[in-house]
Amino acid sequence: MTNGRRAIGLDIGGTKVAGAIVSEDGTVHAELRRNTPDTSDAGTMNGLLRDMVSELRAHEAGTGVCAIGVGAAGTVEWPDGRIRWAPNSSYQDWDLRADLEAATGLPTVVDNDGNVAGLAEARLGDTRNDDMVLLTVGTGVGAGIMLGGRIYRGPHGLGAEVGHMTINPDGPRCGCGNHGCLESMASGTALARMGHNAAAHDPDGMIAGLAREADGEVTGRHVTTAAMAGDRTAQSLFERLGRALGIGIAGINAIFEFEVVLIGGGLVDVGELLLGPARRAAREFHYGPPGVRPVPPVLPATYKGDAGKIGAGLLALEEA
């Protein structure tokens, strides 16, 4: 820790908003969490964020925080901090940076949630590196790309949407409307879809049984539970999911020269069930002789659900 500067990091997701006071070495000094309101329009969200900032600052009597950083799901204009569009939230055209600066008086930066999570891993993760990608495999597939120690965003913040590169034009329909995006084949949503189909084909199987016990539709969680309990069908779905992820990884490894590929998000908790097939496919589809173009290691991310708020705080300390 070079000095005692601290910032508030906020991570706005589709189901919850996490906040923390973060110092430059990633230490979390206070934290809190709120559910994302069902009506997540800009006015409601502004009120929620203002309250969270007030509550966090109350923890810090005397020491204070110097800035706010926000990571938000969706397309965020950089450096303006305006949220243009979010496929899974009702806010859009939201001048979040301006609104939060006006409400708090603190300099604020706003970035995509994948970008700030990638920053946390690049700066403070176990494999800290200036040239790397973090893929977050959850409901969707998010990403943070670091090139030469800087977040790659494109000139206006519209880049790094790795989850929506096409890995098979004949693949399933994605939530974004396209077909065969990486996200459509390697996300929790893809896992739920595959699990649903597997249960329909085998109503006596473990996946179908778990869904019946829960009295509902098959979810990714049922497939995960079955796979970790040794169910071969569920494990084969992770094999497909991991292979699709690895094909996407090979594609980005052709374009970039990364020294490490990190996998975060909820699904990485299954470990080798996902990472094993992902590594094999990333190697199978890798471009060039490994002695000439090395295959970067595919590793689990260091920070789990905390990457967003910590990275948002770091971004504020670096750029606000």
Added chain:
Amino acid sequence: MTNGRRAIGLDIGGTKVAGAIVSEDGTVHAELRRNTPDTSDAGTMNGLLRDMVSELRAHEAGTGVCAIGVGAAGTVEWPDGRIRWAPNSSYQDWDLRADLEAATGLPTVVDNDGNVAGLAEARLGDTRNDDMVLLTVGTGVGAGIMLGGRIYRGPHGLGAEVGHMTINPDGPRCGCGNHGCLESMASGTALARMGHNAAAHDPDGMIAGLAREADGEVTGRHVTTAAMAGDRTAQSLFERLGRALGIGIAGINAIFEFEVVLIGGGLVDVGELLLGPARRAAREFHYGPPGVRPVPPVLPATYKGDAGKIGAGLLALEEA
């Protein structure tokens, strides 16, 4: 032209080596071309390049050139200028930068041929732009990526191999050994393969006829000739080729935020037969609402076969 500095640009391809004296505004003051020797090992190539540099310098009595830039097919270590590997040439582990500096006494830079061609387009093309990609569609699919006005190479020059991102894991085998690379579906090699199959299915068709007249195998040239003469079968092959190219473009547009996508290489001479379906697929598979994430225009490159030597000269003037 800010001053009169000039450099020698050399473009090393699989069939020919082009050389020129280039000034900062892209003016070519002298040029020459040699066939690439059948035995393109490092020793033979060093002799050829040394002779070409001598001959070019003889044109410039009194004014002189200050540096040499080289664009070469293959994997080139940056900034060392060592060619690690080239899928279609016999040179490898060739210390080209050191060899050429020793032979000529001029500061030298060596880069991938797609990178220097992209530099020429970014600096001097009709759509000069700091954030763009040039895809060269010829025997293979090469690329030059410009981010914020700089060539993106990765930390050691191993990046930007866009032609080898996977766009369909069930696609045809690529020259690199993988399946379904962009290059395997959107290159002259892909066109020849599709033409060969079309001729086998329709021996009385125009493609088969052109190959018979030439007394040989179907080549991409036969398909191009037939398509430009109005043959529907040949045109449908360009439709497939262009669609594959557009799917690849959509993938890189998800990852990057480019303001223009340029298509160069020999196949772009067919114009809309290739560009039309490429634009349609790039739009069909584009991520995000066009009002939020604009679809960059897909345009033919400004420089045809000259992009390599001009870009190599520019690179020498900027970085040698």
